[in-house]
Amino acid sequence: MTGRYGRSGRLNMTDIQAFLQQAFSAAIERALGTGFAGTDPVVRCANDSTHGDWQANFAMSLAKRAGRPPRAIAEAVVAAVELGGIASSVEVAGPGFVNIRLTDAFLETMMAELVADQRCGVSIAAHRDIVAIDYSAPNVAKEMHVGHIRSTIIGDALSRVLEFLGHQVLRRNHLGDWGTQFGMLIEHVVELGKTSGQHHDIGDLNALYRESKARFDLDPDFAERARHRVVALQAGEPDTVGFWKQLIVESKKHFGKIYAQLGVRLADEDYFGESFYNSMLAPVMDELVAAGVAVESEGAVCVFPPGFKGRDGEPVPLIVRKGDGGYGYDATDLAALRHRIHDLKATRLIYVVGAPQKQHFDMIFAAGKMAGWLKDGISAEHVPFGSILGEDGKPFKTRAGDNVKLTDLIDEALRRARTIVTEKSPSLAETEKDGIASAIGIGAIKYVDLCNDRIKDYVFSWDRMLAFEGNTAPYLQNAYVRIQGIFRKAAEAGVSIGAAAIRLGTAEERALAMQMLKLGDVLDQVSRSLEPHRLCTWLYDLASIFHGFYEKCPVMNAENAAIKASRLALCREVGRCLQLGLSLLGIATIDQM
RNA sequence: GCGUUCGUAGCUCAGCUGGAUAGAGCGACGGACUUCGAAUCCGUAGGUCGGGGGUUCGAGCCCCUCCGGACGCACCA
The missing domain is CATH 3.30.1360.70 (Arginyl tRNA synthetase N-terminal domain)
Structure with a gap:
């Protein structure tokens, strides 16, 4: 069991x-x-x-x-x-x-153990994995947009949960920093007379990308020069490489700012972009060919994992090396798979990538088994997720039909949260409102992305995600705020929250205890299923039970001092559990809102 | 055509891996503030779990088959 x-x-x-x-x-x-x-x-x-x-x-x-x-x-x-x-x-x-x-006595004993435990009753996993988790993966020279947010948020939450359970988590941000598009981008920049030393911010790069793409599609001569530029980049031509590095530096500044705003734990040392695997591509191909796993087909070097058939009924390949001698993303993903197993010694590989790429990863994993890399005791899992829809049920886009930029999404979340805070709590100091708005706004964006079964598409609605009713971040944060409110009241009354034993005298108190004692179980389920919404459901249930307790069981006005002390201790535990659960989702708690 | 995936209340979603009369929130209707923040709580109404077969003592969950939507199937990632 x-x-x-x-x-x-x-x-x-x-x-x-x-x-x-x-x-x-x-x-x-x-x-x-x-x-x-x-x-x-x-x-x-x-x-x-x-x-x-x-x-x-x-x-x-x-x-x-x-x-x-x-x-x-x-x-x-x-x-x-x-x-x-x-x-x-x-x-x-x-x-x-x-x-x-x-028996109540038994549950009270259990609660005493919870009180004494820093980890809220959650044990370290018996078997500790080295987990390589691949998530976020933005593209150089493109602003992050809603297409990146689910991978970033889900991956961050799963990383936190696995780390908390004692696994060694290796975050791998698979940056899109290589490929043919860089030929056209660099060529375009060069022809505009820019230099590699010049500063470009990400907005510029976005525009440059669009311009160069337009030229590439319309102007065959430019397309030809762009292809030469790719060759120059791959050959390590210094000036071209200088431009390329500059693009990466500027792009990382942009990503870092977004991660900081979101409170996502991805740092510079977590970037392992496509280019990181360049030197491994040829050796990986050689190994696959030598093992008889990869074969030549129509001029390309391919692996044909069994069971994958195309439109014509013929086997579908992973293309290790293209007919033109270049390497594509199949090769990069195979090299990354091998690297994570052989060099990082990962025992569990996780890829938080959208559902459309399911077949791709199934094929990569099948090839990994054929090559003998994915052995018993090593698991590789694709963690697919659905897409974000607008309230019309169609893909979430701006009115102009563009992808919604993450900076715009975050700004609007902060703005809306700020408005709500100002409306509800006008007496708070302005600086406090900023902090609260950030916790609420960012929390809402993250929670809405985590609280439903990730495989399904979900409908994006500001009003629903920022509501204080229902399964939302503000509802959970409010439960925590109410607890802090009680503690402020206690402090004013000179009552300390001491080491009083927790007594479960009412159905509400009992229900809180039962729910808190399930946290370890829930996190175990999350670590196995890689479904963060199970933790969300647990948090919502806990908050919901607490709100019921709050209505029916007075704390500071309890009938006697013993019950008051017990309920204060119970509140402290609920607060700890809420804070821990939310922190594992990457969501902040606040003392007032 | 083949494959993957989704379909549960008017709307948005859970359903603990097969267990008791299927649960929340919103919306609707009706209640609860001189008492820890009503940013909350309580109650009522609302379901042939897309349809049909099958397995089982027992199915929203597993199998088959239709219907409907999304996505994927050779040199873009």
């Missing part, structure tokens, strides 16, 4: 599940005979709290084999089970479900 990403040592929900699993498995054997040894008792977290905290669903599937009605089986097993006093009730319900309710 624990498996590759399981944990050990600390007491948490996974351990409870393991304990219940073991206890019921033994009870089934005692009640039904040794022929039923090793039966999976199907222990699950209850999906409906009115049924209890846990349920064991073994009885129905055993009925035929045991030749007894499911309820009779369940009752016999319940009579035989030894739970060591952690359950206050174990009951048979419906067709044969076994519902288990934990």
Whole structure:
């Protein structure tokens, strides 16, 4: 049950599940005979709290084999089970479900462990991977636009989660810094009389890119000169290389600014652009040819992974070397795959790249297996995601039909968040409003990108993502703010949040405890499925339960000092869990808003 | 044509990898502030889970088959 990403040592929900699993498995054997040894008792977290905290669903599937009605089986097993006093009730319900309710005392013990734990009850993974995660991947000489945002945000969140679970995470920003487009771009710049020492900001480069593309398409002579320029670049001609490096430097300044605004952890040392693999391309091809994996076809050197057929029913190749002797992105991705496995010793390779490239990565991975690089114990996963749609259901574009620039998107998020903050909290200082607007605006952009199943397209709506109701970043941030509000109130009253034990006297307090104890489980699921929305759902549920607690359970006005102290401690834990969960998504918390 | 993927309330989406009468938010309707921020909470209405078969004690989830949308299938990345 624990498996590759399981944990050990600390007491948490996974351990409870393991304990219940073991206890019921033994009870089934005692009640039904040794022929039923090793039966999976199907222990699950209850999906409906009115049924209890846990349920064991073994009885129905055993009925035929045991030749007894499911309820009779369940009752016999319940009579035989030894739970060591952690359950206050174990009951048979419906067709044969076994519902288990934990004692408050036991949950209170669990909460004491959570309080004492820096990591909010989340264990380090039992098996630690070296994870090479490929995400963001903007293109030199192009401004970042909405087409880059999902990879950047999802990749950043997954990196944070995996790192927190103790894996060694190697961020690989696969910069588009090579290829034929640089021929036309540099040639155009040269013909405009610019020099390699001259400063160009990214806006200029964007315009230059468009101009050069237009010339390339219309002017055959220019296209020819551009192709010569590519050859010069590949041959390392100093002046051409100087221009190329200048383009990269300027582009990185632009990307760095965006990453800083978004709070994305990608630094200069994380850039490993296409050009990084140049020196590996020929050796990789030689290795593939020598191994018989790559073969010559129509003048190109190709790998034909089995099972991929084209429109005509013929096998589809990965083109390791093109007919003209050049190398394309198939070759670069193969070289990167090999490099990450052989040189970085990565045991888990993750590619956060849009869904349209699924077949490409399936083929790359298949080729990696053919080449013997992707062996047992090393996994390669494409993490696909859908596209962002406008409210009309069509791809998200400006009115003019252009891609929405990330700088514009971020500016609008900040502006809208600033307006809302000013409206709701006019008394805050201007500098405070800026910080709050940034946390809310950026948080909203990120959360909306993370909170739904990533494989699906999603509809972009400012009003929905900035709303304080529903599954949004501001709703979660507000739960944290409310907790800080209580603490401010406590500070004014001279009450300190001490080491008081947490007592679970109400359904709301109990529900908060149950939810917090599931964090480790949820992060384990995220690390396996690479689906950040599972963490979002957990956060939303936690915040939602907290808002209910806030309404029904007074903290500073609690009926006595013991309850007040307990609830203050409970609030502190909810705050820690919210902050941790949000930080793993790359989203900031604030003390007021 | 082949392949991948999506289809759940009027709208936007969950559904813990096969478990109990399918859940939220928005919108609609009705309630709750002299008390920790009403930036919130509670209640009501709203579903043949695209259609049809199959496997199973049990299917929104797995298999088959249609329908509809998106994307991909040799030298651009």
